[in-house]
Amino acid sequence: LAPWVPVVGLEIHAQISSNSKLFSGSQVQFAAPPNSLVSFFDASLPGTLPVLNRRCVEAAVMTGLALNCSINKKSLFDRKHYFYADLPAGYQITQQRVPIAVNGSLSYSLCIDNKMSQMVTKTVRIKQIQLEQDSGKSLHDDTRSQTLVDLNRAGVGLMEVVMEPDLCCGEEAAAAVRELQLILQTLGSSQAVMAEGQLRVDANVSVHHPGEPYGVRTEVKNINSIRFLAKAVDYEIQRQIEELENGGTILNETRAFDSKLGCTVPMRDKEGKQDYRFMPEPNLPPLILYDAKSLPANMNHQQVINIDWIHERLPDLPSVRREKLVEQYGILPEHSFTLLNEDGLAEFFENVVKQTQMKPKKVIGWILQDLLSYLKQHSLTVKESPVSPVLLADLLSLLEKKEISSTAAKQVLAELWKGDGRTPLEIVKEQKLQLLEDQNELEQICQAVIDRQENE
Amino acid sequence: QKVSVEVLDHLEQLALVDFRDAEGVERLQKAVQFADQLHEVNTDGVEPMDSVLEDRCLYLREDDVTEGNCTKELLENAKEKVEEYFVAPPGNIPLPKLGERETFLQGS
Numbered sequence: 001l002a003p004w005v006p007v008v009g010l011e012i013h014a015q016i017s018s019n020s021k022l023f024s025g026s027q028v029q030f031a032a033p034p035n036s037l038v039s040f041f042d043a044s045l046p047g048t049l050p051v052l053n054r055r056c057v058e059a060a061v062m063t064g065l066a067l068n069c070s071i072n073k074k075s076l077f078d079r080k081h082y083f084y085a086d087l088p089a090g091y092q093i094t095q096q097r098v099p100i101a102v103n104g105s106l107s108y109s110l111c112i113d114n115k116m117s118q119m120v121t122k123t124v125r126i127k128q129i130q131l132e133q134d135s136g137k138s139l140h141d142d143t144r145s146q147t148l149v150d151l152n153r154a155g156v157g158l159m160e161v162v163m164e165p166d167l168c169c170g171e172e173a174a175a176a177v178r179e180l181q182l183i184l185q186t187l188g189s190s191q192a193v194m195a196e197g198q199l200r201v202d203a204n205v206s207v208h209h210p211g212e213p214y215g216v217r218t219e220v221k222n223i224n225s226i227r228f229l230a231k232a233v234d235y236e237i238q239r240q241i242e243e244l245e246n247g248g249t250i251l252n253e254t255r256a257f258d259s260k261l262g263c264t265v266p267m268r269d270k271e272g273k274q275d276y277r278f279m280p281e282p283n284l285p286p287l288i289l290y291d292a293k294s295l296p297a298n299m300n301h302q303q304v305i306n307i308d309w310i311h312e313r314l315p316d317l318p319s320v321r322r323e324k325l326v327e328q329y330g331i332l333p334e335h336s337f338t339l340l341n342e343d344g345l346a347e348f349f350e351n352v353v354k355q356t357q358m359k360p361k362k363v364i365g366w367i368l369q370d371l372l373s374y375l376k377q378h379s380l381t382v383k384e385s386p387v388s389p390v391l392l393a394d395l396l397s398l399l400e401k402k403e404i405s406s407t408a409a410k411q412v413l414a415e416l417w418k419g420d421g422r423t424p425l426e427i428v429k430e431q432k433l434q435l436l437e438d439q440n441e442l443e444q445i446c447q448a449v450i451d452r453q454e455n456e
Numbered sequence: 457q458k459v460s461v462e463v464l465d466h467l468e469q470l471a472l473v474d475f476r477d478a479e480g481v482e483r484l485q486k487a488v489q490f491a492d493q494l495h496e497v498n499t500d501g502v503e504p505m506d507s508v509l510e511d512r513c514l515y516l517r518e519d520d521v522t523e524g525n526c527t528k529e530l531l532e533n534a535k536e537k538v539e540e541y542f543v544a545p546p547g548n549i550p551l552p553k554l555g556e557r558e559t560f561l562q563g564s
Contacts, residue, residue: 025522055519085544
């Protein structure tokens with residue numbers, strides 16, 4: 001049997017973190033009374049026009065720069081037409097011809113064979129990043145055979161990140177998206193919380209034999225978490241392989257991932273090939289961006305976006321932060337991954353290191369094994385930890401100064417976890433966990449034990 | 457050069473346009489012919505203009521919340537509503553296929 005080569009290409013929609021929408025002044029907010037965050041433009045009432053939000057452009061430029069893209073100094077807006085109840089205008093304003101950023105790359109890391117100790121770095125090419133409008137939300141009421149439409153989300157700014165089909169499996173897809181998520185959160189251009197729909201991923205999947213042309217691809221939608229992304233991609237790869245090995249064919253269709261059943265199913269409303277009849281958006285001139293060299297002298301600076309100015313102010317990206325953690329604290333690269341993977345854990349670690357005598361190389365073990373496993377067991381985030389950095393720092397100092405044993409330290413940590421306000425020192429005294437080094441005192445205790453034995 | 461029935465059917469499905477009669481189709485064909493005159497101009501090496509606004513400045517708005525909170529007004533136009541939601545059919549209702557709908561194109 002000839003081997004199969006799976007090909008996976010991702011299209012990621014990240015909601016831009018901004019106060020107002022891409023082309024209108026209505027508010028961007030997750031949970032709000034239906035249709036309360038909707039302007040006349042969002043509802044597509046006649047006579048309204050789009051007005052571009054500066055913050056959204058900056059977010060897209062930041063993201064493009066962080067993903068090593070070329071920023072197009074001139075980009076254009078287009079209309080993509082299709083009918084759906086949550087798209088009141090009958091078209092979405094997007095950037096199909098000339099998007100704001102092109103030709104970038106995203107580096108991510110994978111563990112080989114599930115062992116954290118062997119990590120390999122891979123790269124996926126970014127085809128382009130485009131600005132576009134989000135649609136409203138449809139709530140399907142099957143009992144009454146109707147759809148309820150809430151336009152609060154209609155018009156919210158999105159960055160669509162289109163990747164080249166360089167990925168080959170669910171694990172790679174998950175790792176790449178996770179890294180993108182961390183980058184977006186570090187930049188602040190998107191909060192990228194998948195559960196709140198701020199990061200949506202569609203996967204294009206096909207399989208072929210080496211040396212042969214690419215196979216027919218399917219598009220998989222409705223993926224709600226990074227874990228499900230890996231499952232959906234792997235399931236679809238398997239499904240296609242089995243179908244083809246049984247002599248069947250793959251339809252160029254859109255499928256939805258059913259998380260309960262763990263499989264992909266054809267999507268009803270997306271039958272037949274879509275023809276979006278792209279046309280230039282007639283109400284928006286080209287978007288012009290500047291850099292230090294091309295900066296116009298006499299323009300109102302509020303109307304000018306300077307790519308170099310934004311570049312200079314980019315924060316350290318996750319990969320840089322990891323390198324710095326490894327270099328500064330002497331921890332292992334895989335440790336730095338775990339530190340950045342949990343929101344707030346890196347800060348927690350650095351706070352403890354600052355306030356304790358224990359060396360960072362030893363502190364990291366307590367953070368990644370003891371603290372993190374407690375948090376995971378109780379489903380708590382780092383922010384919700386009943387043990388604060390200063391308490392842990394005090395405890396580790398006691399251990400470092402050999403005032404308590406390592407076993408005793410674990411016991412104290414268990415007590416600290418109760419979060420009743422006692423300090424490590426108080427717990428140690430209370431439970432008499434101090435290491436005794438006084439020779440006489442030790443002799444007295446041993447003698448007392450021997451005496452008790454003799455009396456029984 | 458006539459526009460084929462397939463294309464006309466495709467347009468009716470996509471855009472929900474009703475060409476209605478021979479005159480409607482003829483009007484479309486004349487419009488295409490009119491636009492085709494553009495091919496007579498040699499545009500080698502010339503950047504296409506797709507908007508007369510191309511030299512205008514695209515105005516950038518500050519990221520302030522200035523609109524919204526007009527649920528009542530928006531819902532005034534809704535034929536049906538349920539608790540401040542617009543009501544729509546359960547999904548797109550596709551235009552019936554060429555053989556099954558009343559259209560002038562059938563006979564062509």
